Amino acid sequence: MTMKDWLRKHPEVRTIRVAAADLNGQARGKRIPARFAENVVKSGTRFPFSVLNLDIWGEDIDDSPLVFEQGDADGVLKPTERGFMPMPWLEAPTALLPIWMFRENGTPYEGDPRHALRAVVDRYKARGLTPVCAVELEFFLIDDSGKTMQVPASPRSGKRRKAAETLSIRALDAFDTFFTDLYDACEAMDIPADTSTSETGLGQFEVNLMHSDDALRAADDAWLFKMLVKGLARRHGFAASFMAKPYPEYSGSGLHTHFSVLDEKGDNIFDSGGPKGSAALRHAVAGCLNAMHDSTLIFAPHQNSYERLVPDKHAPTAIAWGYENRTAAIRIPAGNPAARRIEHRVAGGDVNPYLMLAAILGAALTGIEDAQEPPAPITGNAYAMDLPQIPPNWEAAIDAFEHSDVLYRFLPKELIRNLVLTKRQELHYIAELSPEERVELYLDTV
Incomplete structure (x- = not known):
């Protein structure tokens, strides 16, 4: 049509x-x-x-x-x-x-983030490759009508469950009207919403979007989904927020990306026929790890982002990879070898999806092009190991992004300059805000 x-x-x-x-x-x-x-x-x-x-x-x-x-x-x-x-x-x-x-x-x-992703996808196409992407979006439902934020009252019972509800069917049922409307709206907007779950935070949920062999469409879906969730929640009388960490005592919200790469025959180049994956998978992992420190500003673009990236709170802090290991920044999920993929776990829910996918896919392709080899995969708790770390705060991430050599391999110079100028201005003015004012700023915007 x-x-x-x-x-x-x-x-x-x-x-x-x-x-x-x-x-x-x-x-x-x-x-x-x-x-x-x-x-x-x-x-x-x-x-x-x-x-x-x-x-x-x-x-x-x-x-x-x-x-x-x-x-x-x-x-x-x-x-x-x-x-x-x-x-x-x-x-x-x-x-x-x-x-x-x-x-x-x-x-x-070149300052348009969607064009930055398009340019990365074009580089894949030039090599006869197609990235296949899926994203998992976490967000909080919040009653922000009073002086302090709290979980909304259930439309069904009128009660507030002030506790984590990990994989709770009861929590999903409590907001069934909202989620029913959300899935109907996704259908109308052609957003491929799949599984929804209750997460570990207070009033926190996750919705997975189906994988797509069109990375631009996958980023569109994520961008539109965030807009939809925030708008629809207000119609239901509460807020929905993708800010990285609205509650200090609970885990924050991530936006995890799963991706594989197909060749011209439609075969997954990460598939080795076994659980470990191919050389191409290792090269892509190495590319992601090598660019991770310098590109953290894209995965954690706001002051609040760094409150999520702390040890033992289900968000990665170490630059490492592993098989079936959720403490690592890069996880290789188990399952059918034909569906072998990489899960990139650094980004928070507050990211720009176009920049996020451009950074992840661009870094992976750099690793593939250079046949880079990663360090050995870790086993056990990454938080307890002596490993390279992502930047610990916003200012350090801005500095790393600005002075990087590797990012120019896959991001336009104008976009890098513009983003640095933006974040330095925000860094200056947010220093003048109280913690409560910062939450108020990020709650609806990101």
Whole structure:
């Protein structure tokens, strides 16, 4: 179905939103009457390049060359291949049209995170390879109506369960109305939501999205899912948050990525026929490990992110890999050898999915191209071992990202510069906020 056909099939839609993801994963765009939507489909829309490089408050970056130095010039934003979809969290029938940014001459804008992922996927295609990705998204349901955050009261019982509910069917049933609406909305938006579980945090849940051999679509799904969950929760009278760690005493939320790589015949190049995986798997693991320290800023992009990355709280802190080992940053799950894959466990729920997949897949391909070999896989508790560590705080991660050599192998220079400027500005101003103000900032934004 063409985009024009979609609009004709949904005459009830009176307005549309056109939106692109900025570096923080925030949706930036416009509201347009539906009768003018075909103009956007045909010609695109325009807004400044700097809009994809705003800080977490939506403010210009003070020393960005995109603003005054370049006259705050416009980019041209065109629809992605995703096309129109409903926005089930809004009261009025409304459609969302995802867009991405190009220069006036039609070339992709390198500061657009979706184009960063596209460039990585193109490198795979040039080698006759196709990455297959799936993501697991954790989030908290939160009653933020009072002075302190707490788990929402169950719509069924009116009670609050102030305890961890790991894999609890009761916790899922308590919010069955919300999850039923969520899965219906995913169906309407063509987001492949699969299993949902109750997690270890207070009011924490996880939803897995099905694997896709289109990495751009997998990132789209994750970005749209985060938008949907947050919007739909508000319709149900509470908040949903993907912030890395809203409660100091509970584990935080991750966004784990599983990926394998297919060759031109459709065969998994990580499959060795046995449990250990192939040489290509080891090379990809090595690439991920070698880039992990410098790319941590993408996996942990906010001040709150580093409150999750602490020992013994179900988030990795050591740069290591292992088979069936969830204390390691890279886990190789067991199972059918034909489905052998890598699980990358560093990212928090607060990431930009486009940048996350660009960093993971780009690092893995660098390892494959160079035939890099990883250290020996660990066994046992990674927290108790003397291993290389990811940056311990936000400022160290910004420094590592800015001065990295390896990241230029798979991320555009302009994007690296823009992200560093963004994070240095945020680092400066967040230092002025109280812990309560920081939680309030991140609760709805990330």
